[in-house]
Amino acid sequence: MAGEEEKPLDETKSYMGIPEAQFVEDVDAFMSKDDNANNAQNVIKRLDEQLNKYKFMEVHLQAKRKKLKSQIPEIKSSLQIVKEMKSRKDAADPIETTFLLSDQVYMKANIPPTDRVCLWLGANVMLEYDLEDAECLLSKNLNKATVNLKQVDHDLDFLRNQGTTTEVTMARIYNWDVKRRRMQKAKEGEKP
Template sequence: MATDSTKVATTTNHSGIPESDFVDNVEEFMHKPDNESAEVVLRKLDERHNKYKFMEYNLNTKKTRLKTQIPDIKTSLDIVKHLQQRKDIPDPLETRFLLSDQVYAKARIPPTDKVCLWLGANVMLEYNLDDAQTLLEKNLGTAKKTLGQVDDDLSFLRDQTTTLEVNMARVYNWDVKRRQKMPAMP
């Protein structure tokens, strides 16, 4: 990545996360016409820092949701595959299913070629076993791909946050040195 001392961030990358360029020459950067004072620049950088923290929170929330969703999809897919194997066996499948936390009920499931899947937002649809398997495999692939993208975005965001924090420290230190050089008022 090439450094440019005249800009802090103008390009976007990784799901719209703005890129923060390293401020190589603070003196030159601070004498740009749109940089009124160190306080104004630090306020802008702090605002960007807060946006990065908000994005990080949202990405971590999405990552947590996906990490719980993927095992649920895998479990549903395993059940559908098991039902496909047993659909030609005339004996009912005896199992237990979860009613609520720590409460299970016994069930006898006759051979079937249909299942009902929760799609979200209190929506359940009936599918034949082949369609259910196709849908669950597609959802599993999408969830894994999205989790990988979220991990990439989080890594990129951490890099941008570090660069921004270094820029903030450099501007602050530049301002301290500038103030120390000013003559003291009697």
């Protein structure tokens, strides 16, 4: 749209406020912190809860993505119809077409030239627009849906990265705990 610049996606952040997973470089230092207190089970439990939250968010984003993926073709189709009606509004011949009544049921129709169109807005609301306003509204909705789809795709990628980081951190802490326990058993075995 004129006057609206599309902002580039920031690869390092989420648009839905998804918390960033912390990558643990030094497990010994991480586990010695007061809130971890060298208790690997509690830390792994906390990270598992975070991982489950990421999975829940992923389900939500997948549903939003699916909805947007179905909306965009519908908006494009409506926009194309409005453009066709606009190009033929001064013609004398009616537009001969078929339209969908319900699933798998189509009906032939002759549409006389007109400068008005009715659009479903959702929530059982339909409004009548002139062709210019309808084209503007549909173009704006298409642009917004496309931008939202890009943001959802970006957030899904970001979310997958956070889940992977969390899983890697859980594995590193588990391995740290196994190593620590082995060292404790070895020390206990050395004592006379």
